[in-house]
Amino acid sequence: MASGGTMTLFAQFLVAGVATGCFLILATIGFSLTRRVEGFLNIAHAQLIGVSAFTTWAVNVLLGWHILAAAAIGIVFTALVGLAIGRLVYEPIRHHGPAVMLISSVGVTYVIGGIVDAAVGTGIRTFDIPLATSYEFFGVRITDYQAMVMALAALSGVSMALFLNKTKIGLAVRAMAANPELAASRGIDVRRTSMATWLLASGLAGLAGVMLGVVATLSTDIAFRQILQVLAVAILAGLGSLYSVILSGLIVGIAMDVSVLWIPAGYRPLIAFALVIVVLLFRPEGLAGRKSS
Amino acid sequence: MSKFNRSRRGLYTASVAAMAFAAAISGSVTAASAAEVTIGVLVPLTGELGEFGSIVAKGVELAANEINAAGGTSCGTIRTVVADTAGEPDHAIRAATKMIESDGAVAILGPTSGEMVALVDLAKRKKTVIVSPYAGTITLNKLGGDFVYRTVSSDLGDGAASGLWLTERGYKRVAFLVQNEESTISPAQVARTKVEKSGIEITDYVVYNPGQPSYQAELTAVLAHKPDAIYLAGGQESGVTVIKEATAGGFKGEWLFTADLAVPEIFDAVGARLLNDRAYVEFADADKSLPEYKAFEALHVAKAGEAPGPFAANSFDMMNLVALSLQASGDCTGAGINSAIRGVSEGGVAVSSFADGKAAIAAGKDIDYQGASGPLTFDASGTVAGAYSIQAAKDGAWVNTKFYPASLFD
Numbered sequence: 001m002a003s004g005g006t007m008t009l010f011a012q013f014l015v016a017g018v019a020t021g022c023f024l025i026l027a028t029i030g031f032s033l034t035r036r037v038e039g040f041l042n043i044a045h046a047q048l049i050g051v052s053a054f055t056t057w058a059v060n061v062l063l064g065w066h067i068l069a070a071a072a073i074g075i076v077f078t079a080l081v082g083l084a085i086g087r088l089v090y091e092p093i094r095h096h097g098p099a100v101m102l103i104s105s106v107g108v109t110y111v112i113g114g115i116v117d118a119a120v121g122t123g124i125r126t127f128d129i130p131l132a133t134s135y136e137f138f139g140v141r142i143t144d145y146q147a148m149v150m151a152l153a154a155l156s157g158v159s160m161a162l163f164l165n166k167t168k169i170g171l172a173v174r175a176m177a178a179n180p181e182l183a184a185s186r187g188i189d190v191r192r193t194s195m196a197t198w199l200l201a202s203g204l205a206g207l208a209g210v211m212l213g214v215v216a217t218l219s220t221d222i223a224f225r226q227i228l229q230v231l232a233v234a235i236l237a238g239l240g241s242l243y244s245v246i247l248s249g250l251i252v253g254i255a256m257d258v259s260v261l262w263i264p265a266g267y268r269p270l271i272a273f274a275l276v277i278v279v280l281l282f283r284p285e286g287l288a289g290r291k292s293s
Numbered sequence: 294m295s296k297f298n299r300s301r302r303g304l305y306t307a308s309v310a311a312m313a314f315a316a317a318i319s320g321s322v323t324a325a326s327a328a329e330v331t332i333g334v335l336v337p338l339t340g341e342l343g344e345f346g347s348i349v350a351k352g353v354e355l356a357a358n359e360i361n362a363a364g365g366t367s368c369g370t371i372r373t374v375v376a377d378t379a380g381e382p383d384h385a386i387r388a389a390t391k392m393i394e395s396d397g398a399v400a401i402l403g404p405t406s407g408e409m410v411a412l413v414d415l416a417k418r419k420k421t422v423i424v425s426p427y428a429g430t431i432t433l434n435k436l437g438g439d440f441v442y443r444t445v446s447s448d449l450g451d452g453a454a455s456g457l458w459l460t461e462r463g464y465k466r467v468a469f470l471v472q473n474e475e476s477t478i479s480p481a482q483v484a485r486t487k488v489e490k491s492g493i494e495i496t497d498y499v500v501y502n503p504g505q506p507s508y509q510a511e512l513t514a515v516l517a518h519k520p521d522a523i524y525l526a527g528g529q530e531s532g533v534t535v536i537k538e539a540t541a542g543g544f545k546g547e548w549l550f551t552a553d554l555a556v557p558e559i560f561d562a563v564g565a566r567l568l569n570d571r572a573y574v575e576f577a578d579a580d581k582s583l584p585e586y587k588a589f590e591a592l593h594v595a596k597a598g599e600a601p602g603p604f605a606a607n608s609f610d611m612m613n614l615v616a617l618s619l620q621a622s623g624d625c626t627g628a629g630i631n632s633a634i635r636g637v638s639e640g641g642v643a644v645s646s647f648a649d650g651k652a653a654i655a656a657g658k659d660i661d662y663q664g665a666s667g668p669l670t671f672d673a674s675g676t677v678a679g680a681y682s683i684q685a686a687k688d689g690a691w692v693n694t695k696f697y698p699a700s701l702f703d
Contacts, residue, residue, distance in 0.1 A: 009517055016509035023506050122343025124529045126562045132541040143541050146509070216506040217533040217562060219341045225504035257510035265511045266473045266500040 019146040021253020022153035030204030040101035044108035050223030052078035052209025075206035082202020238286025330368040333392035333401040338377040352608025363648035368625035382411035406430035421627035426607035437675035446679025452480035454681035456487020468520040472527040552576035565689030578682035589665030610664035
């Protein structure tokens with residue numbers, strides 16, 4: 001490593017880590033919302049990321065629409081698919097409890113994966129967008145797409161906070177998350193709140209899918225491969241919390257990428273889980289604690 | 294060549310598309326009768342490697358049709374059953390077991406590196422021959438040779454060819470980016486040794502995990518050290534992202550890719566502008582100057598309507614070898630094939646098609662099958678010697694630029 005450039009190099013790893021973390025935030029925030037309101041780990045959330053990525057790809061590349069229009073369609077479509085799955089699959093089995101719903105979500109994962117395989121076929125796909133442009137500040141590079149992921153993660157976090165604290169339906173979501181029976185008895189429309197949750201969580205998966213397609217190269221399995229890191233971030237955050245997802249995503253992203261300075265890159269995923277294990281040893285409830293929102 | 298040891302698709306199942314494709318290309322999927330001999334075609338039809346799998350399946354089918362047109366083997370006409378592995382060893386084991394137990398397959402053709410390694414025990418236990426047209430993994434250098442064969446050379450030659458090219462280009466500083474899988478690591482290590490011996494500085498040797506949204510962390514140090522060239526042994530998904538991110542990060546040097554990227558789709562995915570005149574790809578290749586290859590190419594164009602893709606010749610050859618082995622042994626089992634496969638591929642009258650081989654065997658002659666992909670003589674590990682090509686990116690296409698004949702690597 002060049003002597004004078006060590007700090008620059010470190011900063012470069014840091015930028016990569018923040019970008020990785022921000023993508024993880026986008027991928028996890030909807031997953032955590034579902035966990036909090038619907039009470040189970042929806043493994044199929046990662047597949048919705050893929051649904052969005054490939055829908056956006058199809059509209060952008062096959063139909064030749066502008067990426068922004070394609071992204072909007074991808075996100076809305078994914079939100080609707082998530083809502084449909086929530087109503088048709090999860091709602092009827094909710095009374096069986098979270099374990100059954102978790103296992104069922106693995107089944108949903110297979111079905112979505114199979115449909116995506118059948119519809120998309122083999123090989124790789126990329127959006128019709130320009131190559132990333134790099135900007136340099138004090139010798140540290142950042143690409144426009146990295147900046148976009150960071151901005152969207154921040155925007156999602158802020159919008160989510162406003163939604164949950166300032167809107168009627170957001171407050172209903174929080175009430176339902178805290179105590180579904182009580183919420184129902186107090187006149188909260190559980191069905192409508194649940195629909196809002198599915199739309200929002202799946203729409204966020206849709207946004208993550210669009211960014212996945214912008215940054216990465218799409219193969220039919222790449223979206224689902226993010227599930228382990230999504231779980232790591234969610235567990236580290238404390239499964240119930242939304243705001244701590246942001247902190248947790250950044251910690252996991254930065255730890256994984258900066259670790260490459262000292263540890264071979266092949267061990268990046270190990271860093272994520274080592275971190276989770278260490279945190280859970282000292283704080284079994286996760287970063288957020290039990291009762292946080 | 295290397296390749297195809299992907300253990301990626303955690304929870305995916307074979308899809309409707311795969312089944313439809315399997316049904317389509319296996320043509321007459323009818324019950325096995327006394328006049329038929331069943332061959333399993335076990336390839337990845339879904340996922341990143343799906344395109345390679347379908348090339349292999351078509352190559353086998355082309356050979357099977359030729360064999361059946363020549364009256365079939367003494368065991369009957371060839372019936373193929375096709376299954377998708379999605380590149381997963383565990384899928385491969387399940388599908389292979391079904392092919393052997395239910396379909397009565399006497400040979401299984403087409404598994405990738407990781408799948409071959411996983412199937413070795415099954416092949417020996419069930420006395421069923423398995424042949425791969427592209428599994429280069431050096432693990433088979435120890436495990437292969439009895440019921441386990443390949444019509445492609447091992448990664449030792451693949452890495453050596455890459456090392457030779459990097460040395461010949463006169464680079465001073467080379468970085469290695471290697472996907473974390475046996476099939477990419479094994480040729481990369483051979484190439485690394487070659488390059489080190491020739492005095493080239495290796496600025497970084499980074500082994501990375503595929504399936505990431507971004508490879509910026511892996512690229513940071515690599516780009517900071519400003520190599521003349523990057524040797525990238527990776528799959529299409531990771532490879533395309535790495536190429537784009539390195540270019541956006543200011544990399545101005547040249548590339549050498551391994552076979553996964555030797556497909557035209559790369560130019561669409563990356564953008565030809567980023568590759569033209571600075572990217573090269575190395576892969577195991579048929580010796581296209583051989584008359585056997587030219588005949589195969591003409592047949593492929595006539596019957597399939599397109600030029601043969603990567604490993605099509607190797608796939609065509611493995612089906613012919615199995616059919617000739619059935620013919621020569623007269624024993625319509627995996628053990629029969631295993632006992633004859635070396636005999637029909639070395640020492641004797643040179644033949645280059647099943648029909649010629651069948652006639653020669655009928656005339657009581659020993660035959661030596663000269664394949665479309667090369668002379669095909671198995672060593673102790675059931676591996677053949679192979680030749681390698683380097684292609685250069687020119688005007689949005691891969692163009693032949695250097696050929697290393699098999700004799701260089703003996």
